[in-house]
Amino acid sequence: MIRLTEIKLPLDHNEDAIGQAIVDKLKIKPEQLHSYNVFKRGYDARKKTAILLIYTLDIEVDNEEALLNTFSKDQHVKPAPDTSYKFVAQAPANITERPVVIGFGPCGLFAGLVLAQMGFNPIILERGKEVRERTKDTFGFWRKRTLNTESNVQFGEGGAGTFSDGKLYSQVKDPKHYGRKVITEFVEAGAPDEILYVSKPHIGTFKLVTMIEKMRARIIELGGEIRFSTRVDDIHLDDGQVTGLTLSNGEKLDTRHVVLAVGHSARDTFKMIHDKGIYVEAKPFSVGFRIEHKQSMIDECRFGDNAGNPILGSADYKLVHHCDNGRTVYSFCMCPGGTVVAATSEEGRVVTNGMSQYSRSERNANSAIVVGINPEKDFPGHPLAGIDLQRKLEEQAYALGGSNYDAPAQLIGDFLKGKPSGNIGGVEPSYTPGIKLTDLGKVLPQFAIDAIREAIPAFNKQIRGFSTNDGLLTGVETRTSSPISIKRDKSFQSINTKGLYPAGEGAGYAGGILSAGIDGIKAAEAVALSMLENA
Ligand code: FAD
Structure with a gap:
């Protein structure tokens, strides 16, 4: 497959214009073009009277190698990269330890989903309520001024971006195409297909609510467990290693692998982390x-x-x-x-x-x-x-x-x-x-x-x-990003606490739904590899 970039066409172009532009660009006969797929579509509106659509196209043509050779110096004609997601690990069937993810925003959602897809049966702990109940609480605040401090715009299933514009773009470098995995999972959960190709995709709040429910069901089907109205109030440490958690209902949960994906508004949790001596910096x-x-x-x-x-x-x-x-x-x-x-x-x-x-x-x-x-x-x-x-x-x-x-x-x-x-x-x-x-x-x-x-x-x-x-x-x-950074090393673990994987916006590693989802996938991979190493 060949990828063509920067194919520019007028805003009001007709259906055949894309095929014609490909044929013209590559100087081939129309019958040599088998198919094309729009990978991205953006626009250039700098000249309002002549707005252009700008396409990135993946195409199948006769003699791809020969064509790539002919255009080897043209940076807009290249082999299409493989953007499919490859799992880094698979849990052995007899694995008994379960990793824990704290927070079910985009970061925790993707950490949990990918861990579940790899067979690690994660337990996900979310202080807020499931998304339909949370929606009632949030609208209750907007209409009647009754604030539920555990179930609102910031806290609850789906995290901070649930009541949002659902913009899904980010400027993070993504050489491994993790963003594609996030977008593809969203489409499978019911997001409009166009988010796969428009340059600035967005979903809007109501669609997000339904998608999150579907993704929750998928995690559970794969062996994950999600507990709502369950806040993590304490992290147990032994010689710089996480050994367990205390939950808001008083329960103690043993675990040596914890993804901390609590978002930028978990001020009480930030205090607890700092009080425990886990390294935190102002940012x-x-x-x-x-x-x-x-x-x-x-x-x-x-x-x-x-x-x-x-x-x-x-x-x-x-x-x-x-x-x-x-x-x-x-x-x-x-x-x-x-x-x-x-x-x-x-x-x-x-x-x-x-x-x-x-x-x-x-x-x-x-x-x-x-x-x-x-x-x-x-x-x-x-x-x-x-x-x-x-x-x-x-x-x-x-x-x-x-x-x-x-x-x-x-x-x-x-x-x-x-x-x-x-x-x-x-x-x-x-x-x-x-x-x-x-x-x-x-x-x-x-x-x-x-x-x-x-x-x-x-x-x-x-x-x-x-x-x-x-x-x-x-x-x-004031809640534009996290006021702190919870520093981690190359293994994705806190620089002074083994087994703790600070991730997403709250830890200072993401800013937005897409980048938080990407960071969640990376954290899941790090947890999986560490668990296999220690199994
Ligand atoms: P969060 O989404 O904040 O999720 C953290 C979760 O952890 C929360 O659900 C919280 O309840 C839970 N939690 C916290 N403490 C604990 C604890 N102790 N125990 C258990 N659970 C805990 N970004 C975009 O890219 N596009 C947008 O259009 C957009 N619009 C936005 C609109 C609004 C109104 C808001 C508030 C944010 C918006 N954002 C948007 C930002 C985006 O939502 C965040 O960047 C993203 O949600 C961060 O993801 P996260 O998973 O790291 O954290």
């Missing part, structure tokens, strides 16, 4: 606000007259600005046609995030506009100091919002002028349970406010209308 993260605009404005700006074209869908954006005060402001977790969501897992705190349905058809576009902060400058002195800072900002937002889980918000124009907002403008807020218009200028450190005030007008140069007066800022966005 940089970002803080800021959610920004909302009309999606139609973003679409028109990015796609011009092609706005609304179903192939392009709702437009996204990615923005970065380096500020005079040395800080960097960037857009993050952009959700086209989505809603801003209440994402706290702790009482008396307000946290924003964003989600969309697969259709991305809500009226507003939202994204986080955040400022990078780091331990040396902004929260020095203690490995867990980033958590203290997050909590302080979230408490300030709670108080500013009226101490009832409404989020403080301000019109962009007023924020730039430094005056409190009194009335909403043309952009209707999507955050529930509600917002309180106020002055956001004091809710973040001054350097962050200054940086965001400088960045928004700069972003307006790329997206005209971005600094529109009546766009909306809602705060605070």
Whole structure:
């Protein structure tokens, strides 16, 4: 099979155009082309009047070797790589030890699935509830302000990305094509086939819920066990080796192999780990606000007259600005046609995030506009100091919002002028349970406010209308990534605790659903190889 990259065709090309482009590119006769498969489809919308679709195609043709030789100097004509997943191990039938995975977010899900597929019968422990019950709790908070601190946007089956836009792309290097394994498993669990080939795939929240249920059933069918409402409260150590766990129901569980995939919001678990002497470091993260605009404005700006074209869908954006005060402001977790969501897992705190349905058809576009902060400058002195800072900002937002889980918000124009907002403008807020218009200028450190005030007008140069007066800022966005890193070595084990495999976003090794899934697979492989070695 040959892979052709960078095949460019107009947005409105007809069905035959791809075959013709292949024939033209390789200078072959049409009958020499047996078949083609679209491996990736992206677009180039830099010129709004002439938007191009860009294809990566896997093709079968006569005389493949000869053709590859003819095009040996053309980097866009190469043998198609084998992207299929190969298991690194298979558990012997008589294996008795069972590995444990803590957390059933994307990282724990893929660690558990791959361990189960290799025959290691993992036990997966998840503090939150199964996804349907969790959905009720989460919607209960959004509608009635009743927060369940163990079952919410952050905690429960599916992890933090369950109520999300379900974006499935990442910038991690992936030479072994683990990302393909993640996407393929999602498709088998019911995700739309197109996530296999569009360049920026997304699933949307409702589809994710059903897929997670199917993947849970598959793990159980393969011999895995999943326990919900089961928090890990203690890790037992003997001479630097994990020997077991204490669960929230008081039960003790013996195990020498534990994947720790608890996500970035497991603050109590981070404290427990640090108290046990497991090596933890503070790491940089970002803080800021959610920004909302009309999606139609973003679409028109990015796609011009092609706005609304179903192939392009709702437009996204990615923005970065380096500020005079040395800080960097960037857009993050952009959700086209989505809603801003209440994402706290702790009482008396307000946290924003964003989600969309697969259709991305809500009226507003939202994204986080955040400022990078780091331990040396902004929260020095203690490995867990980033958590203290997050909590302080979230408490300030709670108080500013009226101490009832409404989020403080301000019109962009007023924020730039430094005056409190009194009335909403043309952009209707999507955050529930509600917002309180106020002055956001004091809710973040001054350097962050200054940086965001400088960045928004700069972003307006790329997206005209971005600094529109009546766009909306809602705060605070603090759970952008983990405030700590739980360091591991080449064997994927904690640098001072054998048998503990810190993985995923909470440990500082992933940022997003896809990269967390990839890290889960890698952790599963490391556990499997170690268990075989010690069997
Ligand atoms: P998590 O998903 O956080 O999972 C950790 C799990 O561990 C949780 O279920 C938690 O309940 C459990 N847990 C914690 N402590 C314990 C304990 N002591 N015992 C037992 N269980 C425990 N990323 C994208 O790529 N695309 C998106 O569109 C996107 N949108 C998002 C929208 C929202 C609203 C949020 C909150 C996040 C979004 N993200 C998105 C980020 C993404 O969800 C995370 O990067 C990803 O879920 C991290 O996966 P993880 O498995 O490492 O951790």
